[in-house]
Every structure is written in structure tokens, then in C-alpha cells.
Amino acid sequence: MVSGELSKGLPKTADVVIVGSGVQGASIAYNLAKMGVRDVLVLDAGDLLTGSTGRCAAGIRAQWGGELNCKLAKASLDIFETLSDELGMDIGLHQGGYLIVAYLDSEFQQLKRNVQLQNSLGINSVILSHDEVKERFPALDISNAVGFTYHHRDGHADPFLTTLAYIEGAKRLGVNFYFRTKVTGIEARGDRVEGVQTSKGYISTKVVVNAAGPWARDIAQMVGLSIPVEPEAHEIVVTEPVPRILDPMVISFSGNFYMQQRPNGSFIMGMGPEPYAHPKDQYSLTWKFPYIMAQKVTKLLPALREVRLLRHWAGYYAVTPDRHPILGESRYVKGFYMSVGFSGHGFMLAPITGKLIAEMIIGKKPSIDVSSLRPERFEEGKLVFEPMVV
Amino acid sequence: MSDPIIVCRCEDVTLQEVREWISRGYTSLEDLRRILRLGMGPCQGRTCIPIVQRELARMTGKSIDEIGSPTGRPPAVGVELGAFTSD
Ligand SMILES: Cc1cc2nc3c(=O)[nH]c(=O)nc-3n(C[C@H](O)[C@H](O)[C@H](O)COP(=O)(O)OP(=O)(O)OC[C@H]3O[C@@H](n4cnc5c(N)ncnc54)[C@H](O)[C@@H]3O)c2cc1C
Numbered sequence: 041m042v043s044g045e046l047s048k049g050l051p052k053t054a055d056v057v058i059v060g061s062g063v064q065g066a067s068i069a070y071n072l073a074k075m076g077v078r079d080v081l082v083l084d085a086g087d088l089l090t091g092s093t094g095r096c097a098a099g100i101r102a103q104w105g106g107e108l109n110c111k112l113a114k115a116s117l118d119i120f121e122t123l124s125d126e127l128g129m130d131i132g133l134h135q136g137g138y139l140i141v142a143y144l145d146s147e148f149q150q151l152k153r154n155v156q157l158q159n160s161l162g163i164n165s166v167i168l169s170h171d172e173v174k175e176r177f178p179a180l181d182i183s184n185a186v187g188f189t190y191h192h193r194d195g196h197a198d199p200f201l202t203t204l205a206y207i208e209g210a211k212r213l214g215v216n217f218y219f220r221t222k223v224t225g226i227e228a229r230g231d232r233v234e235g236v237q238t239s240k241g242y243i244s245t246k247v248v249v250n251a252a253g254p255w256a257r258d259i260a261q262m263v264g265l266s267i268p269v270e271p272e273a274h275e276i277v278v279t280e281p282v283p284r285i286l287d288p289m290v291i292s293f294s295g296n297f298y299m300q301q302r303p304n305g306s307f308i309m310g311m312g313p314e315p316y317a318h319p320k321d322q323y324s325l326t327w328k329f330p331y332i333m334a335q336k337v338t339k340l341l342p343a344l345r346e347v348r349l350l351r352h353w354a355g356y357y358a359v360t361p362d363r364h365p366i367l368g369e370s371r372y373v374k375g376f377y378m379s380v381g382f383s384g385h386g387f388m389l390a391p392i393t394g395k396l397i398a399e400m401i402i403g404k405k406p407s408i409d410v411s412s413l414r415p416e417r418f419e420e421g422k423l424v425f426e427p428m429v430v
Numbered sequence: 431m432s433d434p435i436i437v438c439r440c441e442d443v444t445l446q447e448v449r450e451w452i453s454r455g456y457t458s459l460e461d462l463r464r465i466l467r468l469g470m471g472p473c474q475g476r477t478c479i480p481i482v483q484r485e486l487a488r489m490t491g492k493s494i495d496e497i498g499s500p501t502g503r504p505p506a507v508g509v510e511l512g513a514f515t516s517d
Pocket residue numbers: 059060061062063064065083084085086089090091092093094095096097098099100221222223224251252253254255259274275276310354355356357358379380382383384385386387388389
């Protein structure tokens with residue numbers, strides 16, 4: 041018989057308790073252990089990867105329009121490129137690039153400004169002409185597009201393998217993971233975290249990390265903090281595998297879609313929720329979604345007409361008002377850290393944000409200054425601007 | 431070494447892999463589906479899920495009922511994308 045984690049009792053104390061074992065919690069746990077913190081515990085209410093991470097498209101791009109996002113995404117990409125070696129497990133990284141398609145003039149102007157910014161930060165993105173796109177990606181019908189940018193190091197990784205690689209890497213360094221263990225309350229004395237109440241018992245700890253994805257607001261509420269992180273359901277479909285015809289992830293902000301062919305040949309595709317009017321807080325599926333999606337992608341990639349849908353599901357973005365994550369320790373509750381509100385790009389940022397949060401916890405200066413993403417920026421009215429989110 | 435026994439033909443998963451992850455403590459069908467992509471292929475698990483359920487039952491001592499079955503798939507699935515575009 042196998043001794044699963046269920047047979048082990050929950051410890052009574054820990055140096056750090058992380059709430060949530062998605063890619064964020066897993067990366068934070070691994071980075072803490074790597075920096076020498078020994079007694080780290082990760083709790084998850086669900087089974088392995090039942091949150092957003094197991095439902096995401098796992099695209100990775102450095103093509104952003106704001107300086108901080110460019111820096112974070114580039115640093116993350118650098119880590120992704122050596123992560124399989126570091127963690128000793130394949131993470132399914134495929135760098136087929138991201139092709140961003142503009143259908144509006146104003147949009148293309150913005151994309152061109154972004155490329156300048158990206159280039160100045162060491163991201164070697166380029167503007168492509170229609171002819172160049174036709175030559176490189178002949179399967180695409182781009183007749184109604186205005187312009188394109190492309191970055192060859194962008195791509196995607198397998199969200200299951202990546203998170204598992206972090207989890208297994210963390211376990212090897214002594215981190216313990218408890219699934220089916222729900223955090224029900226957080227004790228604080230004065231302005232300090234004291235412990236965590238769970239469905240399986242109480243753990244006393246001085247540090248709690250909120251990595252609860254779309255449920256982050258509920259966890260913050262447990263220490264009396266109100267954070268503006270809203271779940272926003274997005275639908276997504278995947279097709280049967282077919283021979284390789286498309287290398288890059290293709291996305292468009294005005295076109296409102298993303299589409300990529302996975303290494304196994306299947307196509308994964310999605311869009312923002314407005315056109316199919318999805319209820320924000322449910323995993324339910326709308327009949328409209330496959331229709332709208334099919335109209336968009338068969339126009340762009342006519343070869344998809346004969347390809348069958350294989351699966352259709354929904355997952356939550358955890359959205360903040362400025363669509364940037366909340367990173368750091370609360371000013372009001374010492375020992376309460378947050379790595380939440382990734383607004384649809386928490387997979388690609390996990391390698392770097394996990395490292396930054398771990399640095400903060402051990403009292404080291406974070407290797408990238410993310411103080412502008414502090415939890416209190418909303419009440420201070422200091423939102424961070426980013427022109428490049430769908 | 432003996433030849434690998436394939437349990438999921440669609441996603442190319444071997445019995446050895448399944449056993450390895452079960453003994454690492456991943457003992458629910460959903461965990462194994464997520465880790466190994468079991469049942470995610472064109473046959474949607476018709477071939478492999480029953481084999482894995484039996485292996486899980488054998489290794490964990492649970493009954494097939496306790497192990498359970500994967501969640502069902504929505505209606506639009508299995509249709510060609512072109513079929514959604516004809517008006
Ligand atoms: C359709 C879709 C497409 C996406 N595409 C991309 C993409 O291309 N690129 C990208 O970078 N990002 C993408 N994202 C976003 C990405 O999925 C998320 O930003 C990322 O997975 C967040 O990881 P997480 O660890 O914060 O959250 P999660 O994976 O949701 O993990 C949170 C965990 O917290 C646990 N939890 C919650 N409450 C409790 C509690 N009380 N006690 C214990 N545990 C609890 C949950 O069970 C869950 O496992 C996409 C998301 C969706 C839905």
C-alpha cells in the first residue's frame with residue numbers, strides 16, 4: 041500500500057505556511073527551500089492543480105508595454121530556459137515565439153512603441169511585415185491585419201509539468217505539501233501573524249503566504265484585509281492533435297483571441313469573456329463560446345476547419361483593478377505576504393515572483409524592485425499602468 | 431529492462447510511469463490525469479482510464495467506486511471547428 045500524505049499528520053508548527061499549491065505557491069516554496077528555509081509547509085484545499093494553473097494556456101511572453109512587466113517577464117523567461125535542468129524534470133518548454141497581430145492602426149502604433157521599450161530592456165522583439173509573416177508562417181491568413189510584432193524567445197511550457205517540477209524540487213529540499221487541507225482562518229496577535237487554522241488542525245507560524253489564486257480575497261479577509269482581487273471566468277478549448285502547421289502562439293488584443301499549437305499537435309485557444317457573456321464566478325460553459333472561437337480562428341488559420349474540438353473548460357483569472365499582481369508583505373499585518381492577482385499572466389511570472397517573494401521573506405532586498413506592486417497601492421490611488429493585456 | 435507497457439496509447443503513457451507517480455503519493459485519478467495527461471487524448475480515456483483505475487485500486491487498496499471516474503465532457507466536443515462557422 042502507498043502511504044500518501046493523508047496518513048501523515050499535519051505538523052503543529054512551521055516557519056512558513058503557504059496557502060495554495062498552484063504554480064505560485066509551488067515556486068515560492070521551492071525558492072524558499074533553495075534559499076535555506078527548511079520548515080516550509082504548503083496547504084491546498086483541493087487536489088493537485090485544481091486551481092487556475094491546471095486550467096491555463098501557459099503562454100510565456102516578454103512582449104509587454106510597461107517597463108516593470110517587461111523586466112519581470114524577461115527575468116522569468118531567463119529562468120524558464122534553465123528550469124528543466126535546475127529542477128531535474130522536463131517542464132515542456134517550447135519557444136516557438138509569440139506573434140502579436142494588430143487589426144487597428146492605433147494598436148499597431150502602440151505595438152511599435154512597445155518594441156522600442158522592449159529592445160531597450162534587452163528583449164529582442166521585432167516588427168514583421170506582411171511578407172515576412174507569410175513567409176515564416178504560411179498557414180496564416182493575415183489579409184485583414186495591419187501589423188505584427190514577434191519575439192522568438194516567447195512560447196509556452198506545460199503548466200502541469202512545470203508546477204510538478206517545482207513541487208517535486210521543493211519536496212527534495214524538505215518542503216511538505218498537504219492537499220485536501222483547507223485553510224479556514226488565520227490568527228493574528230496585534231499586527232503579527234500567529235498561526236493558521238485548517239480543516240485538519242492548527243499550525244502556529246510567524247509567516248503566511250497568500251498564494252490562493254482566484255480565492256485570494258477570502259484568505260486576505262481572514263486577517264481583516266480587503267484586497268481588490270476578483271475571479272473572472274475565461275473559457276478555453278483544445279482540439280485533437282494534428283500535424284504541425286503553426287509554431288508561434290498567435291494573439292491579438294483587438295481581435296480578442298490567443299491560439300497556439302501544443303507540442304503534441306493539438307491547438308489550444310481562448311479569448312476574453314465579454315463576447316460570450318460568461319458569468320464571472322462559475323466554471324460553467326456557454327454554447328456561444330465554440331461558435332465565436334471557431335469564427336475567429338478558422339478565418340486566421342483556415343486549415344483548422346477540419347479539426348475537431350476535444351475538450352472545453354473554464355478557469356478563473358484573478359483580476360486586480362490595474363491588472364498587475366499584488367506582491368509583498370502587508371503593511372498592516374506583519375508576516376502576511378501576498379503573491380496574488382496576476383490577472384491572467386501568473387503562469388509566466390511564477391519563476392520570478394516566487395523568487396522575489398522568497399527574497400522578501402528571508403529579509404533580502406528583492407532582485408527586482410517591485411515595491412510599486414505593494415498591497416496598499418489601491419488605497420493610495422497609485423495604480424500601475426500596462427497597455428498590453430487582453 | 432523489460433519493454434514498457436503502454437496504458438494510454440493516445441498520450442503515450444506507460445504502466446511504469448503510472449506506478450512511479452502513484453508511489454510518490456499521487457493517489458487520486460484526477461492527480462494522475464493531470465500529471466500524465468491520461469485520458470486527455472482523442473479517445474478521451476476510454477482505453478486507459480479503466481486500466482489506471484484498476485492499478486490505483488491494486489496499489490492503494492481502495493475500491494473502484496472510491497477511486498471514481500473522470501468528469502464528463504461538454505456537448506460541443508467532437509465537432510469540427512468548420513461546423514461552427516457555416517450559417
Ligand atoms: C483560461 C485561462 C488561460 C490562461 N492563460 C495564461 C497564459 O497563457 N499565461 C499565463 O501566464 N497565465 C495564464 N492564465 C493565468 C494563470 O492560470 C494564473 O495566473 C496562475 O495559474 C495563477 O497561479 P496561482 O498559483 O496563483 O493560482 P491557482 O493555480 O489557482 O492556485 C491557487 C490554489 O489555492 C488553493 N486554495 C484556495 N483557497 C484555499 C484555502 N482556503 N485553503 C487552501 N488552499 C486554498 C486552490 O485550491 C488552488 O489550488 C490563464 C488562466 C486561465 C483561466
